[in-house]
Amino acid sequence: MLEFKNVSFKYDEDDYKMLENLSFTVDEGDFISIIGKSGCGKSTVFRLINGLEKAEKGEILVNGISIEKQKNYSAYMPQKDLLFPWRTIEQNICLSMEIQKKSRSQMHEKAEEMLKEVGLWDYRNKYPKDLSGGMRQRASFARTILSGCNLMLLDEPFSALDSLTKISLQEWLLEECKKHNKTVLFVTHDVEEAIFLSKKIFVITDRPVTHFEEVVVPLSDERKREDMKRGDIVELKESLIKKLRQEGEA
Amino acid sequence: MRKNIPALILAICLLALWQGIAMIINAPYILPTPVQIIIRLWELRETLFLVQLPATMSVTALGLVISIVLGIFLAVIMDMNKMIENALYPVIVASQTIPTTAIAPLFVLWFGYSIWSKVLVTILITFFPIAITVYDGFKGTSREMEELLITYGATKKDIFLKLKMPQALPNFFSAIKMAVPLSIIGAAIAEWLGAQSGLGYFSKRMMTQLDGAGVFAPVVLLSVVAMIIVGIINILENKIIKWRKEL
Numbered sequence: 001m002l003e004f005k006n007v008s009f010k011y012d013e014d015d016y017k018m019l020e021n022l023s024f025t026v027d028e029g030d031f032i033s034i035i036g037k038s039g040c041g042k043s044t045v046f047r048l049i050n051g052l053e054k055a056e057k058g059e060i061l062v063n064g065i066s067i068e069k070q071k072n073y074s075a076y077m078p079q080k081d082l083l084f085p086w087r088t089i090e091q092n093i094c095l096s097m098e099i100q101k102k103s104r105s106q107m108h109e110k111a112e113e114m115l116k117e118v119g120l121w122d123y124r125n126k127y128p129k130d131l132s133g134g135m136r137q138r139a140s141f142a143r144t145i146l147s148g149c150n151l152m153l154l155d156e157p158f159s160a161l162d163s164l165t166k167i168s169l170q171e172w173l174l175e176e177c178k179k180h181n182k183t184v185l186f187v188t189h190d191v192e193e194a195i196f197l198s199k200k201i202f203v204i205t206d207r208p209v210t211h212f213e214e215v216v217v218p219l220s221d222e223r224k225r226e227d228m229k230r231g232d233i234v235e236l237k238e239s240l241i242k243k244l245r246q247e248g249e250a
Numbered sequence: 251m252r253k254n255i256p257a258l259i260l261a262i263c264l265l266a267l268w269q270g271i272a273m274i275i276n277a278p279y280i281l282p283t284p285v286q287i288i289i290r291l292w293e294l295r296e297t298l299f300l301v302q303l304p305a306t307m308s309v310t311a312l313g314l315v316i317s318i319v320l321g322i323f324l325a326v327i328m329d330m331n332k333m334i335e336n337a338l339y340p341v342i343v344a345s346q347t348i349p350t351t352a353i354a355p356l357f358v359l360w361f362g363y364s365i366w367s368k369v370l371v372t373i374l375i376t377f378f379p380i381a382i383t384v385y386d387g388f389k390g391t392s393r394e395m396e397e398l399l400i401t402y403g404a405t406k407k408d409i410f411l412k413l414k415m416p417q418a419l420p421n422f423f424s425a426i427k428m429a430v431p432l433s434i435i436g437a438a439i440a441e442w443l444g445a446q447s448g449l450g451y452f453s454k455r456m457m458t459q460l461d462g463a464g465v466f467a468p469v470v471l472l473s474v475v476a477m478i479i480v481g482i483i484n485i486l487e488n489k490i491i492k493w494r495k496e497l
């Protein structure tokens with residue numbers, strides 16, 4: 001689905017490399033979390049995938065094709081909801097479809113289905129200012145799904161939410177991704193969130209980033225919140241936290 | 251409505267004060283009382299409303315429309331191209347140091363007493379705040395929102411239509427609200443300096459006849475018209491921009 005081949009990258013403003021010879025693959029249908037400490041380059045990886053930055057060296061492939069040769073292959077959901085304040089919720093979630101020049105009736109039909117699914121149907125004609133933080137993230141998620149790409153890049157979508165809203169949205173997100181059969185890359189600071197959501201976790205431990213340390217999460221697709229208390233999961237959590245902290249001290 | 255009451259009371263007090271002082275001075279050719287002005291306004295209603303006001307308003311309207319088109323055009327091309335921005339911005343700012351009232355007679359020299367000499371003065375005063383305010387609105391767009399649109403495959407045109415334009419809309423309204431009184435001032439100054447009709451011209455003519463209330467009447471009329479137009483724009487703005495956070 002997604003493949004990095006020996007990718008190196010450096011911001012023009014910086015004098016050090018962010019990524020060096022980074023290679024990794026993501027399979028179709030995977031839910032993968034990327035963790036690492038602040039400033040280690042997680043968002044940079046996303047910017048490379050969605051084409052906002054160009055790799056200095058190496059190649060990025062989506063579905064076996066170089067990203068330079070295609071459009072609309074990935075859907076990016078930023079940390080802030082970035083809903084346009086002058087658009088109603090319905091108009092907001094239609095944004096990507098408008099840019100893809102979909103027909104009005106097609107947009108309307110898809111928007112209706114999605115609004116009902118994310119529980120915002122009653123709010124379709126409201127403006128973002130009238131919604132709570134959790135509702136706004138759901139709207140932002142709906143907008144991301146409606147871009148129609150199978151590869152979703154979610155950059156700390158829940159980090160600004162209170163913990164209760166966060167928990168319910170995590171469960172909701174798992175359902176949604178399964179239902180739409182999306183491949184997800186999910187950046188987070190929260191180790192527990194990463195374990196609960198993902199099949200695999202990529203841990204960033206070095207600088208410049210040369211590899212991801214891959215950790216497989218021993219939980220089934222039918223995971224429950226209670227599973228988080230299991231001995232092996234608690235251990236996994238501790239070891240991940242330790243890894244991140246070690247790197248912080250180094 | 252309720253929150254306007256203090257302002258209304260203050261305005262009435264100031265008018266009463268004016269009335270009092272003017273009655274004490276008792277020199278209506280210098281300082282007429284508000285009541286005298288209103289009476290004069292009524293006496294002169296035919297020429298003021300049917301001849302002079304339409305003349306001034308056509309200058310104002312023409313100047314305003316051209317300024318809006320020109321201002322927005324300048325804002326758009328400066329936003330589109332860095333080179334144009336670097337070339338134009340300083341020139342536009344410098345144009346504001348031109349003492350308009352001093353060069354207005356030149357326009358009369360070039361264009362005679364035609365409407366264009368007055369329209370030119372109006373444009374010179376009005377286009378600047380429009381260009382700069384709208385331009386600021388374009389520049390104020392969020393980089394992150396722009397990038398989000400780019401990840402959806404948006405073209406420059408998409409970004410302009412879907413992000414920059416709606417983003418700059420409140421700025422556009424503030425610009426217009428600033429521009430309306432300015433364009434009226436511009437028109438009145440131009441008429442004062444050289445014209446054969448219009449409220450500015452009429453006010454000046456009354457001056458030569460030492461008719462104080464006659465000088466004030468057109469000025470009061472202009473102020474009221476400006477207030478009404480700005481009020482209408484406010485209502486329009488609140489109708490169109492519903493998405494703003496209530497303060």
Ligand SMILES: Nc1ncnc2c1ncn2[C@@H]1O[C@H](COP(=O)(O)OP(=O)(O)OP(=O)(O)O)[C@@H](O)[C@H]1O
Pocket residue numbers: 011012013014018036037038039040041042043044045
């Ligand atoms: N546009 C940019 N130009 C130059 N340097 C940048 C730019 N964006 C990020 N950086 C630098 O690159 C480094 C990595 O940034 P990045 O946003 O990828 O980190 P991150 O892992 O997402 O961090 P966080 O968890 O805080 O979001 C940071 O040190 C940052 O200062």
Ligand SMILES: [Mg+2]
Pocket residue numbers: 042043044155
């Ligand atoms: Mg980041």
